[in-house]
Amino acid sequence: MRTRLKTAATSLLLIVLVALAIRVAYARHEIEIIPRQALQAVPFLYEPGDIAYSLAVGRGFGSPFRADTGPTAWTTPIYPLLVAAVFEIFGTFNFHAFLAAISLNILFSVLTCVPIFYAGKRIAGIAVGAGAAWMWAIFPNAAIIPFQWIWDTSLSGLLAATILWATLAVADSHRARDWCAYGLLWGAALMTNATLLSGLPILLAWLAWRQWKQAPREAPSRIALATAAIVLCCLPWTIRNYAVFHAFIPLRSALGLQLWLGNNDRYRDTFPGYLHPIDNSAERAKYVQMGEVAYMQQKQHQAIHWIISHPSRELKLFKDRFVATWSGTPHPLKDFLRTPSFLIRSVFICNILAALGALLGTILIYADHNLRPYAIPVTGLPILFPFASYMSQALFRYRYPIDPIVLLLAAIAVHWLVRRARKSNRAAAILIYAGV
Numbered sequence: 001m002r003t004r005l006k007t008a009a010t011s012l013l014l015i016v017l018v019a020l021a022i023r024v025a026y027a028r029h030e031i032e033i034i035p036r037q038a039l040q041a042v043p044f045l046y047e048p049g050d051i052a053y054s055l056a057v058g059r060g061f062g063s064p065f066r067a068d069t070g071p072t073a074w075t076t077p078i079y080p081l082l083v084a085a086v087f088e089i090f091g092t093f094n095f096h097a098f099l100a101a102i103s104l105n106i107l108f109s110v111l112t113c114v115p116i117f118y119a120g121k122r123i124a125g126i127a128v129g130a131g132a133a134w135m136w137a138i139f140p141n142a143a144i145i146p147f148q149w150i151w152d153t154s155l156s157g158l159l160a161a162t163i164l165w166a167t168l169a170v171a172d173s174h175r176a177r178d179w180c181a182y183g184l185l186w187g188a189a190l191m192t193n194a195t196l197l198s199g200l201p202i203l204l205a206w207l208a209w210r211q212w213k214q215a216p217r218e219a220p221s222r223i224a225l226a227t228a229a230i231v232l233c234c235l236p237w238t239i240r241n242y243a244v245f246h247a248f249i250p251l252r253s254a255l256g257l258q259l260w261l262g263n264n265d266r267y268r269d270t271f272p273g274y275l276h277p278i279d280n281s282a283e284r285a286k287y288v289q290m291g292e293v294a295y296m297q298q299k300q301h302q303a304i305h306w307i308i309s310h311p312s313r314e315l316k317l318f319k320d321r322f323v324a325t326w327s328g329t330p331h332p333l334k335d336f337l338r339t340p341s342f343l344i345r346s347v348f349i350c351n352i353l354a355a356l357g358a359l360l361g362t363i364l365i366y367a368d369h370n371l372r373p374y375a376i377p378v379t380g381l382p383i384l385f386p387f388a389s390y391m392s393q394a395l396f397r398y399r400y401p402i403d404p405i406v407l408l409l410a411a412i413a414v415h416w417l418v419r420r421a422r423k424s425n426r427a428a429a430i431l432i433y434a435g436v
Helices: 002-009 012-033 047-056 078-090 095-111 113-124 126-138 140-148 153-170 176-190 194-214 219-245 255-261 281-290 292-309 311-327 332-338 342-367 372-384 387-391 396-433
Strands: none
Touching (some): 012 095, 012 126, 012 140, 095 153, 113 126, 113 396, 153 396, 176 219, 255 292, 342 396
């Protein structure tokens, strides 16, 4: 019986099926209570959906604000192209297109169980790998976000987890094709979510160090091969941006606006959507009149000036956004007590438990000599990736791409706590048996 339970608990197929069932059940529940007229339009009325519509109707990669405003580099191209393909197959802004788009997101979220399972297994054994995958399968964020946002978020989470798994695997590889494939994976990730760039330098540096220890002569060529593949993936997009905007935009252009939205006199605790060009007609008119590049440069200048001239306010905002990133809200206790929703309360609790587990896991992975060789690649993205949120805005979906790795660290912590508890129980049993 115990063997069967252990086999079931470590079955990747079972974990994937449970993850799928949870996400489909949540989506079905939401579809039953939200009018179809809303579902077929509202989720697409943001930048990826608007750009996808522009692509689908033949206007090219542009118009991120529900109006024909011309070419854009607002976001990297892969996810809008996927949504455009959905529009081409199912039609624009209809219920079937919505179902197809969220089905893709659910698929990405479910498949994330696979790399996190194998990454955990490589680092600390099958118990940690299965534990991390189970955590991801039942994690509320991983069920809610694929339905609520037709955005690159779910795909980004899958790519981030796969990058970690691939980093651990390629670290000991001597085959050129593996390093090329690793570079192509990174290229796809950057063309999906530019913020993942934050983890690239530290992971490449760790791989270079690991390879140098094993094969000093071959290490530079392998890292160069991966780097070349990354550059070649991004180069067509960069060239397109230069040809269109006559400016060097290697990935995306929206950094200035993102920074300004979170750092201005009118920002409080939540995302100031009323200042965003997609909802603010005055800002949209300014964007059209100035052009995308000049508009973003102005917003970046204004944001940096505001940050420098309001140091105490910026420090408080940084603290609030740090809390919001890891708990889901800048005021977790107050919002937990105020909300009547059991689901929202469970989101707060699970986010905080995941963050605490990841913190303990981070301490353990650096303290344990068996785990320490993997410490840098496992902790790199969770440490560096959120700084974009700390400095701009901490929206609920922003942490999602690193959540699989956060839960892997939490699984390491849980595994350590379970082993510690078992040792304590054995010691107590021995003392009792000895009559002490």
